[in-house]
Amino acid sequence: MVDHFIMQMRPLFGEEEKKAICDYMDEDGFITEFKRTTQFEQMIADYTGARHCIVVNNGTISLTLAAMAVGVVAGDEVIVPNYTMIASPNAVKMFGAVPVFVDVERDTLCLDIELVKKAITPKTRAIMLVSANGRAPAAGIAAFEALAKEKGIALIEDSAQSLGSWFPDGRHVGRAGRVGSFSFSSPKIVSTGQGGALITDDDEIARRLRRLKDFGRSGGGNDIHDSIGFNFKFTELQACIGIEQMRKLPARVIRKKEIWKRYQEKLAGIDGVSVFPHDLALTAPWFIDVRVERREGLIDYLKQRNVGTRVMYPPITRQAAYDLPGDYPVAEDVGRRGLWLPSAVQLSDDEIDHVCEAIRDFYEGPKNR
Structure with missing residues (x-):
């Protein structure tokens, strides 16, 4: 017999997260991202098998930076599913790119590849493939990779809902695109309250992402800027929680x-x-x-x-x-x-x-x- 209200979703934090934050605060740290953030990034990279992981302040900005890092600029078109959280199109609209909406497969709710083919124009610069609820497209991830290569456009994976899910070929969801993006908002399987992560096997893309999130700095802690960048950094408090969440x-x-x-x-x-x-x-x-x-x-x-x-x-x-x-x-x-x-x-x-x-x-x- 249930005599209480059952919420549709709620995060789960325990004594481990509380202790991790208290232990960190006893160290008199600066709270801004540092060693624990690096540890959290490495745990995600190890779990997914990615060469690089870069964490940012939320899972919308992670998509924005992914698009920027693969070369999308204002005026370019990015194909996006019409079934997704509004963050997906907003992430590229924020800097002037144009989301082009395409319907999805009935069972997976992932992009319908035949409709994607019809939507590609000379202005298309990227496809944003959303793995709805962790599912891979029925058409197969290899078909999307081949299409992106054939058309000379980037494949970005919005894997916000997919940590812990895999493609049939053994790769973690998020590994097929040039960049994969995860979210750590409160409803996700791993949460830091807010937060996002980007994974890639491309060294140059990783370098761009790290600079885009940190003012375009040439290195940590200096004020030498090789390129335009912004401030989308993480915090050590989030990382303390994230480390314990990843262990679970x-x-x-x-x-x-x-x-x-x-x-x-x-x-x-x-x-x-x-x-x-x-x-x-x-x-x-x-x-x-x-x-x-x-x-x-x-x-x-x-x-x-x-x-x-x-x-x-x-x-x-x-x-x-x-x-x-x-x-x-x-x-x-x-x-x-x-x-x-x-x-x-x-x-x-x-x-x-x-x-x-x-x-x-x-x-x-x-x-x-």
């Missing part, structure tokens, strides 16, 4: 998969509910994403049963911030029917069962709400 990542990946599997089993056979598929051998589901009928009624009913939910991203082109014409049937369908169910890593089996029982009651109860 393997166990969290296992639990995320268990959570998705239990939802899939408990929701099976309910007319009106469809769980988005995952290959658990490769993917650690970030959120539990489903398509549902009568979504607004379900949301209200679940709230009455102490269950929080969150509507999945509506199409970017339908939002007032962009308000663009076009036909995007998959993104629009998700905008109408997509729903995220409680997905926190600390979710108990009893809580999952309560959520699923409430959903089943809504669709199959005596009043067939």
Whole structure:
């Protein structure tokens, strides 16, 4: 019996993070990024297999810097999925590049490669491939790599939701593009409150990224500037938390998969509910994403049963911030029917069962709400 409100998502911090921050403060450090930040970067690089990792203050700026580092400038076009968090297009729009929206695959919610091909113009400089909820495109990551190479454009991976997920060829998601980007905002599997990371195997791209995030400095701690740069640095306090979070990542990946599997089993056979598929051998589901009928009624009913939910991203082109014409049937369908169910890593089996029982009651109860 669940007698408390089950939030759709909440971060998980423990005594380890608290102790790490207190220990650091006892050292009388400068708090700005230094040795612990380097340690955190190395842990991400080691986990993903990347040659370089550069952390920044959030996962939107990380995409901005990725685009800049691969040569995107104002006026260039960047292909972006119409199903994504608005940070993806905003990241390039911020410096004058033009996001060009393309619909997504029905099951993976990743870019539809055939539509991407049609959207490429002489102004296209990059493709931003978002691995929605850790999933790789059904068309295959190699197809996107080949397309980018053929057209002479950069492949950027927005892997914000994908730490702990892998491509079938054994590479971590984020390794296929010239740059891969992760987010550490509060809902992510690893959180530092805010924060982002960039991974790359390209030494020159890594050099550009490090200068872009730190005023264009030629080296740490000096005031000699080889190029234009900005201030998107990390902090040691974030790194203290991140180090402890990374130590917990393997166990969290296992639990995320268990959570998705239990939802899939408990929701099976309910007319009106469809769980988005995952290959658990490769993917650690970030959120539990489903398509549902009568979504607004379900949301209200679940709230009455102490269950929080969150509507999945509506199409970017339908939002007032962009308000663009076009036909995007998959993104629009998700905008109408997509729903995220409680997905926190600390979710108990009893809580999952309560959520699923409430959903089943809504669709199959005596009043067939």
